[in-house]
Amino acid sequence: MRFAASLMGSDDADDVVSEAVVRTLRRGPLASLDNPRAYLMQAVLNTARDRGRRLIRERAAVARRASMREAVPVVSIESPELTETVMRLPVRQRAAIFLVYFEDMTPSDAANVLGVRPATLRRYLLLARRKLRGWLDE
Amino acid sequence: MNDERFRQIVRRALTPVVGEVGEGPSWDEIVDNSTAPARPPGPRIAVAAAAVVIAVIGITALVSGGGSTDTVTDPGPGDRTPTTETTLGPDSTEPATVLPECTPGPPMEGIELRTEDLIRYYNAGAAAQMISVIGDGPVSDPSLEPDQDVVYPSVTSWLEAAQRLEDRITSDGSGAGEPFHLFVTRRNASLEADGIESLSLRFRIWANQNCQVRVETTDEASSPDACLYSRLYEPDEIPAGCTGPYVPRSGHVAVWTGEEVLIVGGGSGTYPGPIQPPIALRPDGEIRQLAEPPVSPGRYPAMTAFWTGEQLLIVTGLPDYQGMVVLAYAPATDTWTESDPGPDGQLLGGATWTGNEILLVGGVINAANDEAWSFNPSTGEWARLPDPGIPLVEAMEGVWTGDEAVFYGGGSAGDESPAVAWNPATHTWRTLAPAGRGHIQDHHLAWTGEHVIVYSGHTGPAHPDRLLLYDPAAGAWTESAPIPITPVEHLGGGWTGQELIIWGGSPTYGDRQTINQGARYNPTTDTWTIMADSPLSPRCDHTLTWTDEIAIVFGGIEICGTSNVVAMGDAAAYDVADDEWRTLDP
Numbered sequence: 001m002r003f004a005a006s007l008m009g010s011d012d013a014d015d016v017v018s019e020a021v022v023r024t025l026r027r028g029p030l031a032s033l034d035n036p037r038a039y040l041m042q043a044v045l046n047t048a049r050d051r052g053r054r055l056i057r058e059r060a061a062v063a064r065r066a067s068m069r070e071a072v073p074v075v076s077i078e079s080p081e082l083t084e085t086v087m088r089l090p091v092r093q094r095a096a097i098f099l100v101y102f103e104d105m106t107p108s109d110a111a112n113v114l115g116v117r118p119a120t121l122r123r124y125l126l127l128a129r130r131k132l133r134g135w136l137d138e
Numbered sequence: 139m140n141d142e143r144f145r146q147i148v149r150r151a152l153t154p155v156v157g158e159v160g161e162g163p164s165w166d167e168i169v170d171n172s173t174a175p176a177r178p179p180g181p182r183i184a185v186a187a188a189a190v191v192i193a194v195i196g197i198t199a200l201v202s203g204g205g206s207t208d209t210v211t212d213p214g215p216g217d218r219t220p221t222t223e224t225t226l227g228p229d230s231t232e233p234a235t236v237l238p239e240c241t242p243g244p245p246m247e248g249i250e251l252r253t254e255d256l257i258r259y260y261n262a263g264a265a266a267q268m269i270s271v272i273g274d275g276p277v278s279d280p281s282l283e284p285d286q287d288v289v290y291p292s293v294t295s296w297l298e299a300a301q302r303l304e305d306r307i308t309s310d311g312s313g314a315g316e317p318f319h320l321f322v323t324r325r326n327a328s329l330e331a332d333g334i335e336s337l338s339l340r341f342r343i344w345a346n347q348n349c350q351v352r353v354e355t356t357d358e359a360s361s362p363d364a365c366l367y368s369r370l371y372e373p374d375e376i377p378a379g380c381t382g383p384y385v386p387r388s389g390h391v392a393v394w395t396g397e398e399v400l401i402v403g404g405g406s407g408t409y410p411g412p413i414q415p416p417i418a419l420r421p422d423g424e425i426r427q428l429a430e431p432p433v434s435p436g437r438y439p440a441m442t443a444f445w446t447g448e449q450l451l452i453v454t455g456l457p458d459y460q461g462m463v464v465l466a467y468a469p470a471t472d473t474w475t476e477s478d479p480g481p482d483g484q485l486l487g488g489a490t491w492t493g494n495e496i497l498l499v500g501g502v503i504n505a506a507n508d509e510a511w512s513f514n515p516s517t518g519e520w521a522r523l524p525d526p527g528i529p530l531v532e533a534m535e536g537v538w539t540g541d542e543a544v545f546y547g548g549g550s551a552g553d554e555s556p557a558v559a560w561n562p563a564t565h566t567w568r569t570l571a572p573a574g575r576g577h578i579q580d581h582h583l584a585w586t587g588e589h590v591i592v593y594s595g596h597t598g599p600a601h602p603d604r605l606l607l608y609d610p611a612a613g614a615w616t617e618s619a620p621i622p623i624t625p626v627e628h629l630g631g632g633w634t635g636q637e638l639i640i641w642g643g644s645p646t647y648g649d650r651q652t653i654n655q656g657a658r659y660n661p662t663t664d665t666w667t668i669m670a671d672s673p674l675s676p677r678c679d680h681t682l683t684w685t686d687e688i689a690i691v692f693g694g695i696e697i698c699g700t701s702n703v704v705a706m707g708d709a710a711a712y713d714v715a716d717d718e719w720r721t722l723d724p
Contacts, residue, residue, distance in 0.1 A: 002156045077147060086151035101148035102156065126651075126697065129144055130676075136147070 004044050006098035007091050016044055041113050076137045085135050089128050096124035257308065257322070263301045265294040281337060283328055303328045334366050365704060378675060378696065379407060382707025383723045384425065387414040388695035391443035392681035393450055395469060399683050399690055400450050402431065402467070403441055407695050407705030418469070419692065421685055421711060423722035431465050432476045444491035451515060453489050453496060464496065464513050480520040481511045488534030488545045492562060497523075499545045499558070500531040507531075510560065510567075526567045528556035537583035537590055539610055544570070544590050546608070547578045555579075559610070573606055573615045584633040586661050591618075591638055594629045599647040601625035605638075605659060622666045623655040628698050630682030632689055634714060636660065639689050641669065641712070644678040650698035652676035658714070670717045674710050688713050690722070 004013040075081045087094065092114070099110035100121075111121035259268040276289050277296035282305060290296035299305075305326035324337045365380030379386040390404025395418075402416040416428040433456060441454040450467040456479060464477040480498075487501025496513040508530050510523040531550035536543055539559075546557040555577045557570035573592070581595025592606035603625045605618035621640075629643030641656030654676040656669035672691070680694025692709040709722040 005155045006152050077150065082147070082151045083154050086148065087155070097144075097148050098152060098156075101145040102152050130696075132144075132147065 002102075003041055003095070003098060006102065007044070007094055037113070075135065082136075086132065088135070089131060093124045093128035093131070096121055097128050100125060260297065260300065261306055263297045265297050268297065269293050281324065282326070300326070365707075377704035379704035379706045379708075382709075383423075384417075384693070384707045384709060385414050386705035386707035387693045388677075388679040388705040389441075390414070390681060390693060391441055391452065392419075392683045392690075392692060393443050393445040394683050394685045395445055395450075396686075398469075399685065399692070400428070400443075400445075400467065400469070401681070401692060402428075402443065402450070402452060403434070403454075404693060405705065407703050416467075419690065419709070419722070421688060421690065423709070423724050425724050428467070428469075429472045429474060431467070431474045433463060433465060442489040444496070446491070446493075446515070449515075451491065451496060453498065453513075462498070464515065466515060477513065477515075477518055478520070480513060481509065481522075487532070488536040488548070490536035490538045490543050490545075492538050492543060494562075497536060497543050497560060499526060499536060499560075500528070500534040500548055500556075523560070524565070524567065526556075526558045526560070527569060528558055531556055533579045535581055535583045537585045539585050539590065542568075542610070544583065544585075544608065544610070546570070546573065546583065546590070546592060547581050547595065549577055549579055557608075570608065571613055571615060573608070575602065575606060578602070580627045582631055584631070584638055586633065586638075589661055591633075591659075591661065593631055593638060593640055594627055594643065596627045596647055601627060601645060601647070607661060618659060618661070619664050619666060621657065621659075622668050623657050624653055626653060626678075628678035630680045630691055630694075632682050632684035634658075634684050634689070636662075637667075637714070639669075639682060639684070639712070639714070641672070641682050641689075641691055642674075642677050642680055642694060644698040650678075652678045652694075652696055652698060656712070667717075669712065670719060672710060672712070672719050673721050674708060674719075675706070677706055680706065687715075 001013050001017055004016040007016070075085050086097075089097070095114055096110060099105045099113060100107055103110075105113070107121050107125070114121065256268070256271060258264075259271070272293065274293050276291055277293055278289050279296060282296075282299060282303065290299060303326040305324060305328075307322040307324050325335070329335070329337060365377070365386065386406055387401075387404030388407055390401055392399050392401045398418040398420045400416070400418050404414050406414060413434040415430060417425045418428055419425050431452075433454070441452060443453075444451045448468065448470075450469070452465045452467075453462060454465065455461070456463050462480040464480070466475045466477075467473070468475075481501075487507075488499045490497050494514065494516075496515070498511045498513070500509070501507055508525060508528050510526050512521050512523055513519070514521070526545070529551040531548040534545050534548040534556070536545040541563075542559040542561045544557070544559045547555045550556055553576065554572045554574070557573055559568050559570060560566075561568070575592075576597045578592070578595045578597050582593055584591045584593065588609065588611075590608040590610070592608070595602070603620050605621070607616045607618060608614075609616070624645040626640075626643030626645045627647070629640050631638060631640045633639075637658040637660050639656065639658050642652065642654055644650055644652050654672050654674055656672065658667045658669060659665075660667075674691060675696060677694030677696050678698040681690075681692050683690045683692070689712040690709060691712065693706050695703060695705045697703045710719050711722055712719050
């Protein structure tokens with residue numbers, strides 16, 4: 001649930017986890033999996049990404065009609081908008097920083113959970129850090 | 139922002155959303171209860187139990203054939219196909235499909251996943267053979283029909299969809315184990331309609347003859363047009379390079395002709411991206427396409443370009459390490475000519491243009507060498523020069539001073555990179571005094587009229603914080619005042635006639651970060667001027683070309699040395715007189 005909340009926000013976390021569990025249970029009992037935690041977290045990520053894609057498409061259509069791109073305001077670390085700013089990161093980058101910087105996983109373990117190569121995870125972290133540096137007043 | 143500071147920021151940002159949902163059930167509870175959905179839930183396992191109830195409802199609907207349960211989106215890792223007959227719901231646009239019965243069996247035992255067979259079965263639409271190898275079940279394949287959110291309920295329906303699109307895959311390699319990895323290149327009518335000639339993808343196939351199969355294309359795939367690929371498959375992560383007005387490229391060469399900048403070679407950033415087509419860029423941002431060269435330059439880092447006053451000369455490597463070649467482009471006729479192959483040991487060698495001929499020193503294919511060669515574009519002839527008397531060396535750089543060609547730097551034996559000068563008039567070499575900087579690589583040389591300036595580069599992991607200057611008349615090396623911005627490698631630089639401009643580059647030898655700072659150095663006064671902030675983002679492997687009035691920065695890539703980030707497709711012009719930037723747009 002914490003992972004899902006980091007990806008989609010607390011309001012949608014319940015739905016995302018439920019959908020992910022449904023998807024995963026279609027495969028069979030979790031106990032039959034070698035690494036059920038990683039399996040379920042990948043399902044949560046996939047579900048979040050699916051929902052994110054739909055949202056992005058809808059937002060992109062609106063933006064195209066308005067012929068403008070939404071600018072990300074620069075915020076301070078102490079600002080209450082910090083959470084909103086971090087949640088603007090693409091979902092996989094959010095997943096990566098949550099696992100490494102919130103759950104204190106090693107990059108290697110986080111890569112395993114997300115089903116990507118360690119180099120790819122490092123790229124997510126690097127891009128997230130770079131993007132946040134531009135958004136934060138620090 | 140260091141690692142610990144970033145951790146603090148992430149925790150502060152995510153605690154409000156993560157903290158609200160609490161810990162939830164333990165993993166053991168979730169796993170244990172996933173086998174017993176009917177058990178009355180206790181308070182701590184409410185979430186898992188609720189999910190299980192939903193799962194039961196979903197699976198029941200699936201089995202009974204009611205509703206539209208089969209029009210599911212991405213099923214998550216691994217999906218189970220019901221063992222009874224199932225049809226799609228009335229809302230589905232897919233035809234009703236009868237799923238075959240499954241024969242439970244031990245995972246993967248006795249199954250030989252042969253790449254050649256899988257590709258053959260796929261291209262032939264041979265469902266029975268395909269199923270015999272990988273089993274049957276829903277197939278998640280978002281790249282087959284982008285934006286359709288289709289999960290094919292069986293391998294058969296997946297192959298039928300592929301046949302409708304005339305989808306064809308060829309093998310780029312294979313892996314073994316579970317999940318099975320199949321690296322393929324995909325072509326079909328749908329992709330063509332989207333303007334994509336082909337996709338390079340990695341399939342992951344889970345299969346165990348136990349009614350469990352999942353075929354998906356992974357997000358680590360790349361495309362010849364990475365921007366198109368991202369727009370179709372990763373709309374939430376369109377790379378910054380794709381938002382620029384030009385075709386993204388990095389690692390290219392650029393020369394000023396007096397009217398326009400000729401930009402040749404360079405890759406899209408992602409592997410296996412194409413070598414980008416050559417263009418001519420005017421200072422107002424307009425571009426025109428140039429004829430394609432007979433050999434794709436840019437495959438090797440040894441590509442060096444010169445403007446002779448009439449034509450562009452590019453020294454580069456032939457494919458498959460068949461030696462060096464000189465490509466000549468004449469803007470007046472928009473035509474290319476290709477020289478005979480030259481020496482085969484000069485990749486990564488130092489090169490310079492004397493006004494009459496190209497000189498090459500050192501270089502490497504399998505080992506460094508100590509040879510020197512010349513190429514005369516008038517006659518098209520290569521000639522071996524006397525040995526310069528240097529150790530085996532790679533990655534030298536050269537510059538023409540008007541009287542002699544100075545070559546310096548590179549990896550070699552000994553404590554110092556070699557430094558030598560060739561005098562064409564006397565046909566002799568002379569050895570220069572040691573620079574005292576150890577071994578420097580990825581550097582550049584510029585001639586000011588009095589000094590050779592050595593800029594950029596690294597000495598091992600370190601980046602020098604001062605420029606090196608060599609005075610041929612005095613035969614002595616000196617250092618500049620400290621560089622006022624972060625010292626870097628892989629930057630863009632150019633000599634204006636009065637100042638050296640440096641901009642961008644990578645300050646880190648290991649993790650390949652980049653900057654978007656720049657500075658100008660005046661060797662007469664030994665002073666630096668920090669340039670105004672640029673509208674361009676941090677990058678390396680871009681070009682900075684001096685055009686008599688402005689410097690044009692073009693392309694580059696935001697993470698040095700990577701093969702999975704899209705290059706930059708933007709450019710900007712820097713006006714030295716006003717210390718102002720303007721972005722370029724065609």
